[in-house]
Amino acid sequence: MAAIDANLAPPPPRRQTRPLSGGGFAWVLASALVAALVIAPVLALIWQAAQGSTGLWSHLWAHVLAPALGQTALLLAGVGLVVTVLGTGLAWLVAAHDFPGRRWLDWALLLPLAVPSYIIAFVYLELSHPLGPLQEGLRAMLGYSSPREFRLPDIRSLAGAIFLLGLVLYPYVYLPVRAMFAMQAAGLLEAGRMLGCTRARLFTRLALPLARPAIAVGASLALMETLNDIGAAEFLGVRTLTVSIYATWVTRSDLPGAAQIALVMLVVVAGLVACERLARRQQRFAGGAQRIRPLEPVRLAGLAGWGALGLGLVPVALGFGAPLIWLLSEAGSRIASAGISAQLWAELRATLCLAGSATLAVLIGGMAVSFAARLVPGRLTETLGRLASLGYAMPGTVVALGVLVPTGALDRWIDRGTEAAFGQGTGLLLIGSGVALGYAYLVRFLAISVGGVESGLAQIPRALDHAARSLGHGPGASLRRLHLPLLRPALIAAALLVFVDTMKELSATLLLRPLGVETLATHLYGEAARGSYEDGAIAALAIVAAGIGPVIALSRIGRAKPGG
Known part of the structure; x- marks a missing residue:
């Protein structure tokens, strides 16, 4: 989420900045160490994949990779189409029209971001069950008495996965496209209107081409989240590359085979990034150096206005309202009948502990990378920053598999060393x-921390750095007494995003959690796998509640002042 608006702005012109003397080498070294920690899993993945035989590769291609690639390609194509059409259409509706409830709908359309994909699959599997409330209600309305007489198509399908993932991922497109529409010059659209273009032709021939870079940014982020998904795909019976990695590693205990599939997945991710970069190559066409007059929304009155509001509320109701109501109902019933179990409290503590410690580590790493670039600007620190941000594009299963190899090797080395020295292994x-x-x-x-800290540092004049240095403060003292107080808002925002994303992360947590430790996400996954949906409702509700605050804050980004 944090990467959406950062990708919209063209890169600022490169300036030759005099590096600050003294102490910079230690920070560059720290930045290089952080970048090495990010690159190590990728290198370990390549090394592990090379351990597999040629026969293994041919077997994987015939029985695992080919079906998984086909399912993944269809899923990506379907989700890409849904999020592009839905996100772009809703962004134009809100940015170019004024109607009752528009200000409320503006931020409400982002609420589905608070619902992780595996939770919406978890909820809709129960809601759409042949004996669930949705189909029971439809049969009662239509006069049918049993599922044999009438039932909806099974949501456990590729089409169901595309529909549900599109419902929760369209805000990735909606947010940057809404900002792009709001920033477009009203004069351009007025010129098109003077040339005889209707409102529809203005959208298709002028506004939509200008918003293409924003669409590419949002769609690529949504597709990366689709690749990272493991819970929704597995619940809905779609055999994606991510599910295949998990099955090959955990079920078949085939680490080289899983590594080979992960490398194929990295190639898919690289292709998505390349397509997004290609689509944004001409993005400067959308802006100009002169001051522009923002787009004035057209007033929709009467039935047209209320119809626009109703149209905009549909994805909010399906992607956020219905899941939230069901979770509240089931969690309330469960708490009333059995209370909150001690196990769930333990899982909540484990989730908060893991998320808190990870957030602290991520903030420290992001500060090291960003402050090194501040002290010693140049190609070296810029490259280190890019390398340190690569992990955001890697799915959680790929990261987990890459992390397992070096940490497992280090575990074995420590175990042998302590066994030889003290007669007791670790x-x-x-x-x-x-x-x-x-x-x-x-x-x-x-990458979230690096981006947040860099944006915060960019707001601090470099004259303050030199003033601190002239007073005898080194880089460490300047950071502690000058930069950290000024960076507090940026650090809080980055910490909030990292904390919530860590709470929701399922793929890496599922594969690397310590034996006997469960988080809210893995508890929910286990309950859904067993079909006991009521027991997972409390955990799902806690995860959704944690994500609502950051989404509401995110809704303020890119909002046009004139039009509201």
């Missing part, structure tokens, strides 16, 4: 203590 010290999982969180979410 076992899986790093994996069993949760350090490996924290490492995976660091790799996966470091």
Whole structure:
């Protein structure tokens, strides 16, 4: 989410900035260490994949990769189409029209972001069950008495996965496209209107081409989230690359085979990033150096206005309202009958502990990378920053698999060393203590911290750095006494996003959590796998509640002042 608006703005012109003398080498070294920690899982993945035989590769291609690639390609194409059409259409509705409830709908359309994909699949599997409330209600309305007489198509299908993932991922397109429409010059659209264009032709021939870079940014982020999904795909019976990695590693105990599938997945991710970069190559066409007059929304009165509001409320109701109501109902019934179990409290504590420690590590790593670039600007620190941000594009299963190889090797080395020195081994010290999982969180979410800290540092004049240096303060003292107080809003925002994303992360947590440790996300996954949906409702509700605050804050980004 944090990467959406950052990708919209063209890169600022490069300036030759005099590096600050003294102390910079230590920070560059720290930045290089953080970048190495991010790159290590990728290198380990390549090394592990090379351990597999040629026969293994041919077997994987015939029986695993080919079907998984086909399912993944269809899922990506379907989700991409749904989020592009839905996100772009809703963005134009809100940015170019004024109607009752528009200001409320403006931020409400982002609420589905608070519902992780595996939770919406979890909810709709119960809602759409042949004996569930939705089909029972429809049969009562239509006069049918049993599922044999009338039943809806099974949501456990590729089409169901496309529909549900599109419902929760369209805000990735809606947010940047809404901002792009709001920033477009009203004069351009007025010129088109003077040339005889209707409102529909203005959208298709002028506004839509100008918004293409924003659409590419949002769609690529939505597709990366689709690739990262494991819970919804598995619940709905879609065999994607992510599900295949999990099955090959956990079920078949075939680590080289899982690594080979993960490398194929990285190629798919690289292709998505390349397509997004290609689509944004001409993005400067959308802006100009002169001051522009923002787009004035057209007033929709009467039935047209209320119809627009109703149209906009449909995805909010399906992607957020219905799941929230069901979760509240089921969680309330469960608490009233059995209370909150001690196990769930333990899982909540484990979730908060893991998320809190991971957030602290991610903020420290992001500060090291960003402050090094501040002290010693140049190609080296810029490259280190890009390398440190690569993990955000890697799905959680790929990160987890890459982390397992070096931490497992280090665990074995520590175990042999302590056995030889003290006669007592340590076992899986790093994996069993949760350090490996924290490492995976660091790799996966470091880009959020780097982006947040860099944007905060950009608001601090460099004259303050030089003034602090002239008073005898080194980089560490300047950071502690000058930069950190000024960076507090940026750090809080980054910490909030990392904390919530860590709470929701399922793929890496599922694969690397210590034995006997459950989080809210893995508890929900286990309950859904067993079909006991009521027991998972409380955990799902806690995860959704944690995501609502950041989504509401995110809704303020890119909002046009004139039009509201």
